[in-house]
Amino acid sequence: MAKKSFAELxxxxxxxxxxxxxxDWCGPCKTMAxxxxxxxxxxxxxxxxxxxxxxxxxxxxxxxxxxxxPTLILFHKGQPxxxxxxxxxxxxxxxxxxxxxx
Numbered sequence: 001m002a003k004k005s006f007a008e009l010x011x012x013x014x015x016x017x018x019x020x021x022x023x024d025w026c027g028p029c030k031t032m033a034x035x036x037x038x039x040x041x042x043x044x045x046x047x048x049x050x051x052x053x054x055x056x057x058x059x060x061x062x063x064x065x066x067x068x069x070p071t072l073i074l075f076h077k078g079q080p081x082x083x084x085x086x087x088x089x090x091x092x093x094x095x096x097x098x099x100x101x102x
Contacts, residue, residue: 006060009050011078016100017048018093021064021071023055028087029070035090042094046101076100 010017020036022029040049054061054069064073064080074082074097082096 006052006057006063007078009048010075012048012075013077014102015046015048016081016097017050017075018097019073019075020049020051021054021061021066021073022051022069023053026069031087032070032072035088035093038090039093039097043097043101047097074100 010019018036018039020029020032022032036049036051040047052060054066064071066073068085070087071083071085072088072093073080081100084092084096088096
């Protein structure tokens, strides 16, 4: 299977895409990992979550002006519709994505 570009990943038809901009060395990013897994499990088949390592993908981080990590950006039909810098509780994250779930 060919590797998809970032633009292709966030343009998922009919399904919002939550992008987690993170780094392996970032403590709050590690805190977010189980929260993202929980939200992914709750919304399986309705929400796509992708992780972008800012050290390995600086262009994607620059494109969306990610200045601190973790930064979460929710894309709906390829457009950013919600953004949060810093760790987010599962309940707040669920509340943010809910309006965009089909």
